[in-house]
Amino acid sequence: MSHTVLVCDDAVFMRTMLSDILQQAGFTIVGEADTGTKAVAKYKELRPDLVTMDIVMPDMGGIDAVREITAFDPRARVVMCSAMGQQALVVDAIQAGAKDFVVKPFQPSRVLEAVQRVLG
Amino acid sequence: MDLSKYVDLFLSEGREHVAELSGALAELESAPASVDAIAAAFRAVHSIKGMAAAMGYAVVTERADTLESALDVLRRGEEQLTPSSLGDLIDEADALAREIELAVTRPAPGPEAEGYATPTDPSANPARKRATHVRIRASRLDSLMNLVGEIEIARGQLERELRNVTGETISSAFARTSRLLSELREQVVGARMVPVGDVFERFPRLVRETARSLGKEVDFTLDGAEIEMDRSILDRIGDPVMHLLRNALDHGIESAEERASNGKSTRGRLTLSAQREAGYVLIRVADDGSGIDRDSVLARARAAGIVGWDTDALDDVTLLRVLAHPGFSTAASVTNISGRGVGLDVVDAAVRLLGGAIEIRTVAHRGTAITLRLPLSVAIVRALIARVGEELFAIPFTHVVETLQFEPPAAAFRGAEWTETTIGDLIVRVVMLRTLFGIEPCVSGRMPGVSVLARGRRAALIVDDFVGQQDVVVKRFDPPRGGSSMFAGATVLGDGSPALIVDVNSLI
Numbered sequence: 001m002s003h004t005v006l007v008c009d010d011a012v013f014m015r016t017m018l019s020d021i022l023q024q025a026g027f028t029i030v031g032e033a034d035t036g037t038k039a040v041a042k043y044k045e046l047r048p049d050l051v052t053m054d055i056v057m058p059d060m061g062g063i064d065a066v067r068e069i070t071a072f073d074p075r076a077r078v079v080m081c082s083a084m085g086q087q088a089l090v091v092d093a094i095q096a097g098a099k100d101f102v103v104k105p106f107q108p109s110r111v112l113e114a115v116q117r118v119l120g
Numbered sequence: 121m122d123l124s125k126y127v128d129l130f131l132s133e134g135r136e137h138v139a140e141l142s143g144a145l146a147e148l149e150s151a152p153a154s155v156d157a158i159a160a161a162f163r164a165v166h167s168i169k170g171m172a173a174a175m176g177y178a179v180v181t182e183r184a185d186t187l188e189s190a191l192d193v194l195r196r197g198e199e200q201l202t203p204s205s206l207g208d209l210i211d212e213a214d215a216l217a218r219e220i221e222l223a224v225t226r227p228a229p230g231p232e233a234e235g236y237a238t239p240t241d242p243s244a245n246p247a248r249k250r251a252t253h254v255r256i257r258a259s260r261l262d263s264l265m266n267l268v269g270e271i272e273i274a275r276g277q278l279e280r281e282l283r284n285v286t287g288e289t290i291s292s293a294f295a296r297t298s299r300l301l302s303e304l305r306e307q308v309v310g311a312r313m314v315p316v317g318d319v320f321e322r323f324p325r326l327v328r329e330t331a332r333s334l335g336k337e338v339d340f341t342l343d344g345a346e347i348e349m350d351r352s353i354l355d356r357i358g359d360p361v362m363h364l365l366r367n368a369l370d371h372g373i374e375s376a377e378e379r380a381s382n383g384k385s386t387r388g389r390l391t392l393s394a395q396r397e398a399g400y401v402l403i404r405v406a407d408d409g410s411g412i413d414r415d416s417v418l419a420r421a422r423a424a425g426i427v428g429w430d431t432d433a434l435d436d437v438t439l440l441r442v443l444a445h446p447g448f449s450t451a452a453s454v455t456n457i458s459g460r461g462v463g464l465d466v467v468d469a470a471v472r473l474l475g476g477a478i479e480i481r482t483v484a485h486r487g488t489a490i491t492l493r494l495p496l497s498v499a500i501v502r503a504l505i506a507r508v509g510e511e512l513f514a515i516p517f518t519h520v521v522e523t524l525q526f527e528p529p530a531a532a533f534r535g536a537e538w539t540e541t542t543i544g545d546l547i548v549r550v551v552m553l554r555t556l557f558g559i560e561p562c563v564s565g566r567m568p569g570v571s572v573l574a575r576g577r578r579a580a581l582i583v584d585d586f587v588g589q590q591d592v593v594v595k596r597f598d599p600p601r602g603g604s605s606m607f608a609g610a611t612v613l614g615d616g617s618p619a620l621i622v623d624v625n626s627l628i
Contacts, residue, residue, distance in 0.1 A: 011171055013174070017126060054170075056162070083169055106174060
């Protein structure tokens with residue numbers, strides 16, 4: 001059975017692109033979220049194998065969302081997907097419980113590599 | 121990775137973020153310290169940057185990055201916003217918006233470039249075709265529109281003066297000038313018009329996604345995407361329309377099981393349509409869902425004191441008034457009943473600001489249709505000109521139902537206040553414009569008035585007499601400090617006399 005993924009980003013564009021990359025590699029996208037609050041709720045509902053998380057989102061940012069998700073499930077596997085210029089926040093994200101990060105623009109190979117490593 | 125299939129999505133979502141960005145910057149003009157507005161602007165630019173980088177649009181990425189850094193400094197409170205730095209941000213945002221549009225028009229290098237027709241056939245050459253469009257700043261079109269308005273006013277003055285002058289040459293030259301002027305106005309208004317599809321094109325996807333996340337099956341139809349309206353109005357109704365669509369999906373259309381048990385097709389129907397109707401554009405969101413539960417809305421409205429305890433049923437007009445009551449519909453506990461009005465007050469406010477009006481029709485188990493009636497253009501509205509005392513006032517036709525003669529009750533002659541009258545079977549509130557505007561009241565046996573409809577309510581505005589009707593050029597002004605104005609703006613009539621434009625919404 002293929003791994004399930006929850007894709008969190010406030011841009012439809014980014015969600016579409018990430019979903020395409022992951023689906024082509026055989027993952028199943030079980031949900032999408034465009035705010036941190038929804039990401040947390042969706043995680044609790046769907047219990048995906050993996051979460052990709054943007055950092056800058058309205059209502060609740062990605063870092064707080066990771067913190068809530070790992071508090072709920074310490075074994076949650078989250079990969080941060082941040083844009084350039086947010087490197088400083090990546091440290092915060094890792095401290096909050098994220099397992100790896102990918103910097104936009106996404107190289108499909110880099111995304112898959114990070115994802116495989118986290119799942120491996 | 122083939123990026124070409126993401127171009128449309130990049131452009132439509134990029135435009136959305138540009139709109140959010142300009143909205144946030146506009147808010148900063150009036151509230152420079154707004155943390156929310158700075159955060160919203162930052163998020164919009166940040167999203168653009170990420171998307172552009174993914175598409176490989178280097179110029180857009182770079183511009184977004186510069187703007188993002190400037191906003192980040194403000195966001196962290198390291199610097200305060202000044203009028204001049206805000207000006208720079210607005211210029212940067214304009215430049216960014218231009219680059220987004222340009223980035224997608226540049227032909228992608230590679231095989232596509234070879235597909236161009238030979239230059240000997242100009243009609244088939246896409247590059248040549250593109251050259252017939254130029255990009256104009258919206259503010260420049262605004263100034264053109266304003267100038268046309270000013271010339272119209274001057275024409276009116278000229279017409280008055282010419283009444284005392286005879287001469288065939290002069291009057292035919294004048295008639296020709298008038299004709300050319302109205303053509304010019306049409307052209308300028310036309311230049312600001314864009315098809316509603318420009319903004320609505322993102323909705324089918326949004327509806328699909330929302331329906332999927334709610335686990336509902338919905339057929340969505342978009343009608344009249346080619347109908348054109350003023351860009352500045354269109355830009356402001358995207359969010360309200362999205363709100364109505366979400367409401368319909370969330371609270372209107374039932375789950376497949378519920379629909380089946382009510383003998384309905386399991387697939388819900390949702391329609392977004394645009395339609396021209398004599399100087400207006402009607403935007404309608406209609407669903408075939410459960411309709412609004414009038415009883416539960418009524419119960420809440422009674423409890424909240426919005427309607428009296430003696431109200432025992434809500435007609436469509438009262439229903440809208442209740443749902444659009446500030447705060448009523450946003451109360452958290454309403455979201456779970458089929459109250460359906462979630463945030464309708466926000467939609468109502470946005471539409472009113474544009475000089476438009478909302479209408480609602482709902483039938484239990486059959487569905488709900490909400491119509492936004494919007495003027496074609498913000499700059500000019502057709503208005504009824506009425507005299508009150510020595511002054512002339514313009515009442516926009518958006519709200520006028522009919523002009524009537526009203527008979528004040530006997531008590532009014534003895535100085536008692538006249539508060540209610542009947543129109544057909546309806547009892548409506550009377551607004552004596554003389555009293556309202558602080559002019560000595562004057563009561564006579566039959567008084568001219570206008571029956572108006574705004575925010576779902578009817579009222580009778582009593583005037584001294586009607587002078588006529590005309591298209592007026594709206595000059596907006598800010599309401600007086602600390603209060604809302606009774607006027608939506610001012611205009612200059614054909615004879616050069618000024619008239620205030622009555623904001624009917626504020627009187628009801």
